[in-house]
Amino acid sequence: MAATATPEVLWAQRSSSTDAEKNFVYLTITVPDVPKSSMKLDLKSTGLTFTGHSDSLKKTYHLELEFYAEIDVEASKTNHTGKNVELKLQKKELSEAYWPRLLKEAKKVHFLRTDFDKWVDEDEQNEAAEEDFSQFGGMGKF
Numbered sequence: 001m002a003a004t005a006t007p008e009v010l011w012a013q014r015s016s017s018t019d020a021e022k023n024f025v026y027l028t029i030t031v032p033d034v035p036k037s038s039m040k041l042d043l044k045s046t047g048l049t050f051t052g053h054s055d056s057l058k059k060t061y062h063l064e065l066e067f068y069a070e071i072d073v074e075a076s077k078t079n080h081t082g083k084n085v086e087l088k089l090q091k092k093e094l095s096e097a098y099w100p101r102l103l104k105e106a107k108k109v110h111f112l113r114t115d116f117d118k119w120v121d122e123d124e125q126n127e128a129a130e131e132d133f134s135q136f137g138g139m140g141k142f
Contacts, residue, residue, distance in 0.1 A: 007020075007031045007061045009049070010115035014125055017096040022125075025071065025102065026118050027087040036080045043078075045070045045092065050085065063111075069101045098122045118119045 008030040016022035030040070031052050039052035053059070055107040067089075075090035091099075102112065 004028075004060045004062055006111045008064055009065070009112050010118075011102050012046070012093075012115040012118035012120075013102075014120065015091070015095050015096055015099055015122070020072075020075070020090060020094060023091045023094055024076075025067075025087075025089040025091060025099070026115065027089060027102075029063060029085040029087070030114060031085060032083050033057055034061065034085075037142075039085065041078065041085065042072075043073050043076060043087075043089075047075055048087075050068070052085075054078065064072065064103045065102070068101055068104055069093060078080065103128050 010028040011025060011029070013025045016021050029050055030108040031050075031054070033054040035057045036050035038055075039110040041048070047064065049065075050061065052061045054061075070092040072090040072092045079086040093141045105111070
């Protein structure tokens with residue numbers, strides 16, 4: 001029987017009150033050696049459920065998140081790599097303000113961390129360089 005683990009999740013965000021393309025949450029679920037064929041990602045407007053299995057590590061990953069606010073599932077995208085599942089989640093509501101946290105519940109969870117490689121402070125997001133999300137192009141929508 002494989003051990004079940006909660007994968008590490010990194011997140012960052014951008015906000016815009018006028019441009020939906022600049023109003024998103026970026027999530028990275030760290031699941032090494034989980035092939036696309038052995039993962040299940042269920043994305044809803046209020047959260048996501050992920051389950052994946054790595055034969056080489058003999059490990060099953062399971063994750064359930066309830067988002068702080070709603071996202072637009074149709075406009076959101078995913079990209080699977082050998083190490084991660086990357087998601088670009090479009091926020092449903094246009095707002096200049098950042099979400100105060102990723103999750104609805106205001107408690108600290110051990111597996112969730114800020115992705116400082118992608119994070120831009122709220123007051124600096126308009127001057128920030130555009131992120132390269134070209135890897136999401138071929139993966140399609142949910």
